[in-house]
Amino acid sequence: xxxxxxxxxxxxxxxxxxxxxxxxxxxxxxxxxxxxxxxxxxxxxxxxxxxxxxxxxxxxxxxxxxxxxxxxxxxxxxxxxxxxxxxxxxxxxxxxxxxxxxxxxxxxxxxxxxxxxxxxxxxxxxxxxxxxxxxxxxxxxxxxxxxxxxxxxxxxxxxxxxxxxxxxxxxxxxxxxxxxxxxxxxxxxxxxxxxxxxxxxxxxxxxxxxxxxxxxxxxxxxxxxxxxxxxxxxxxxxxxxxxxxxxxxxxxxxxxxxxxxxxxxxxxxxxxxxxxxxxxxxxxxxxxxxxxxxxxxxxxxxxxxxxxxxxxxxxxxxxxxxxxxxxxxxxxxxxxxxxxxxxxxxxxxxxxxxxxxxxxxxxxxxxxxxxxxxxxxxxxxxxxxxxxxxxxxxxxxxxxxxxxxxxxxxxxxxxxxxxxxxxxx
Amino acid sequence: xxxxxxxxxxxxxxxxxxxxxxxxxxxxxxxxxxxxxxxxxxxxxxxxxxxxxxxxxxxxxxxxxxxxxxxxxxxxxxxxxxxxxxxxxxxxxxxxxxxxxxxxxxxxxxxxxxxxxxxxxxxxxxxxxxxxxxxxxxxxxxxxxxx
Numbered sequence: 001x002x003x004x005x006x007x008x009x010x011x012x013x014x015x016x017x018x019x020x021x022x023x024x025x026x027x028x029x030x031x032x033x034x035x036x037x038x039x040x041x042x043x044x045x046x047x048x049x050x051x052x053x054x055x056x057x058x059x060x061x062x063x064x065x066x067x068x069x070x071x072x073x074x075x076x077x078x079x080x081x082x083x084x085x086x087x088x089x090x091x092x093x094x095x096x097x098x099x100x101x102x103x104x105x106x107x108x109x110x111x112x113x114x115x116x117x118x119x120x121x122x123x124x125x126x127x128x129x130x131x132x133x134x135x136x137x138x139x140x141x142x143x144x145x146x147x148x149x150x151x152x153x154x155x156x157x158x159x160x161x162x163x164x165x166x167x168x169x170x171x172x173x174x175x176x177x178x179x180x181x182x183x184x185x186x187x188x189x190x191x192x193x194x195x196x197x198x199x200x201x202x203x204x205x206x207x208x209x210x211x212x213x214x215x216x217x218x219x220x221x222x223x224x225x226x227x228x229x230x231x232x233x234x235x236x237x238x239x240x241x242x243x244x245x246x247x248x249x250x251x252x253x254x255x256x257x258x259x260x261x262x263x264x265x266x267x268x269x270x271x272x273x274x275x276x277x278x279x280x281x282x283x284x285x286x287x288x289x290x291x292x293x294x295x296x297x298x299x300x301x302x303x304x305x306x307x308x309x310x311x312x313x314x315x316x317x318x319x320x321x322x323x324x325x326x327x328x329x330x331x332x333x334x335x336x337x338x339x340x341x342x343x344x345x346x347x348x349x350x351x352x353x354x355x356x357x358x359x360x361x362x363x364x365x366x367x368x369x370x371x372x373x374x375x376x377x378x379x380x381x382x383x384x385x386x387x388x389x390x391x392x393x394x395x396x397x398x399x400x401x402x403x404x405x406x407x408x409x410x411x412x413x414x415x416x417x418x419x420x421x422x423x424x425x
Numbered sequence: 426x427x428x429x430x431x432x433x434x435x436x437x438x439x440x441x442x443x444x445x446x447x448x449x450x451x452x453x454x455x456x457x458x459x460x461x462x463x464x465x466x467x468x469x470x471x472x473x474x475x476x477x478x479x480x481x482x483x484x485x486x487x488x489x490x491x492x493x494x495x496x497x498x499x500x501x502x503x504x505x506x507x508x509x510x511x512x513x514x515x516x517x518x519x520x521x522x523x524x525x526x527x528x529x530x531x532x533x534x535x536x537x538x539x540x541x542x543x544x545x546x547x548x549x550x551x552x553x554x555x556x557x558x559x560x561x562x563x564x565x566x567x568x569x570x571x572x
Contacts, residue, residue: 009512043438043550055550058437059469105471109513120512125528132529136474144476153475155467 001391004240005399008406010120011112012062017402019387031406033249033413044355044366049075049161049334052363053096056353057155059368062105062412064155065098065146066346067353067368073220077340079361081332086324087163088220090149093317094156095219095344096310097145097338101153102347103265103303103310104142106410107136107194111300114404115197131193134186141179145314148172162331170322179388180311180323181299184279187308191283194304200401204293204385206378208267209240209256211345213275217309218268220346226256227270227291232341237352243369250412253377254369260377263349264409266293280309296382299408337361346371348410351401372411379409429479430533431567432446432464432473434487434519441543441556445486447565455564473522474531485532486563487491487519488556489540493508496544497555499563504536539563 005017013033020028040059044052058070059066066372069091076083083091108131109121115123143153148168150156158166208227211234213216224232224240232240243252255261269276269284273291277282284290287301341354349371356365382405390401435442445560450484451463457463466476477483487496491500509524526532544553 040438040548043548055438060474061436061470064468109471122511122513122525122528125525136529139471140475140478143472152465153472154469155465269552 001394001397003395005403008403009281010113010364010403010407011411011413013092013411015406015413017383017399017406017410019383019398019402021391022320023389024388026204026384026391029250029380029387030248031376031383033251033376040141041366041368044363045091047363049079049357049361049363054155054157054356055158060412061349062102063098063346063351064418065094065150066344066351067386068156069095069220070158070342070344070346070351070353071346072159072161073342074340074355077342078338078355078357079161079334080336080338081162081334083163083332085328086321086327086329089317089321090164090212091159092219093314094146094149094159096314096317097142099141100307100310100314100345101139102148102410104135104139106347107300107303107307108132108139110407110410111404113192114400125410126174132187137184137191138186139349141176142184142315144179145176146250148176160331160335167326167328170326173318173322178197178314180315180318183311187311191286191304191308194301195287197300199295199297199300200404201295202297202382202386202389202405204296205258205294206296206381207256207261207352208270209263209374210268211343211350213272213273217275217277217280217306217313219274220342220344224343224350225271226261227267231418235341237341237343237369240388241352241369241374243373249376251376252373255377256372260381261374262296262378263371263374264299265306265347265349266296266299267349268345269293269305270330276305277309277312279312280305283308296378296405297408299410303410348372349374370412372409372413375409375411379406379411428480429461429482429484429571430464430477431461431484431486432466433475434469434473434485436443436468438548439549440545440547440551441541441553442488442546444488444543444563445539445551445554447505447518447552448486448541448567451560451564452567455568457537461571469571470518471522471525474526474529477533478531481531483537484539484567485519486535486539486541486567488543488546489538491540491542494540494542495555496542496553496558497540499559499566500540501566502538502540502544504532505536506536517527533551539566 003019014034024140057069153159211221212225337357339356352369433445437443
């Protein structure tokens, strides 16, 4: 049996799935990334440090805040700039806003149709009207967090090297806080829906790689950690992560110790379960996801746990900001021009930006490693194990199971097709 | 004319795909009638629903492959000219967003599209010569309608 799913649905970007099997054995399985590669890293070459983040922000519409924030941190590390606690808190809030927005779109609009047995969200607009409107309300709140803090719902403009060019009003923050508190009961209903879904029964042991939270569930950080307990400094990430190419993909794959690994919500949750907010930990229990979860279909509930954590932490962050009182701050100037790497836990997982600055304050070399590129090998390995288990389901159900599995990772193909890179010496 | 939202969409890093955003950039330098608001929505996808919420009248400016169009051509199209899709797919194609908005009853009452036919959608921040001229033409067409 040969199955070719051209243009997988409900993922960001274009990818094909090819499965060739005979007598219960999979002869060939490929996740083909066919999008033309994009050449973002060379575009950063020659850019002044003030121009880098606004360009990084345009790489992707779904995770433009993560690209901006990690870009700023990489630049600041390279330029010897320390930012204030207020800036760190505002950036954290922005990161949570994006995690909420991205996760909510994936959960409701991309994943849920699979479990309702429909081809897309469109039929649900009529059959599950309240649910869809509730999803849009939640998404609107996430958008407003991004707008209030970042100045725009996408491609933020207020965060710059050293801090922010505009601070939110206290009244705007209070309004966000009020609305965040109000959505908590609605989220309970969402948790009930996802607790009742019939996740396929499938497990595969895979190493989870994430940041190690510094007393909190991680967004930014200096230490990477694996589910096996191995740690590494972010600055040494190249000792851990190796990118490689496969002939059927314009996106690079990545491996660790020669093997596939997983990044993203489930990887973060497995490695930082004890750092979740109190409510998120309860939700994790209700949704049956924890440090030992090995079912990739359960990335969905892990994502929802992070939504609950994000709402709760956002409320606390706003409280802290309001209590301290927002202060206008001067933007610090660079005290050196060097090379540095930074990482953020973007909605889909670890996003690395590494820059090397020349003495003129312009980029000499840049490198970005995107979460989806790191998950591609894990997705393929899952499929290799899963497909023989469900071969007798027949073409249609088998295809659906595979698509569902791929979608659980929420791959962003457009983001991952950064083929060309300017190498560091 | 009051309460008009003009929204540019596209990717600034993909050549002519950023044409709509360049028009917004250029319009920021013009004196516009009161009540006209400009928005660079970039790759906002579903976020359009939030951006145009509360606005009765919206003009979208985007790079669009218009059938039979020549690169650099600029054309006003009614929102109905944008094909509806069978499924809501990916995070952001304009067709998918308009389809979902229509299903939800969240399309602005008056929605028009100023379509700029791209010549080259490929990585890079520069517009093709045809599209650079088209941006000027589009700015003129917007100003003419606002006059």
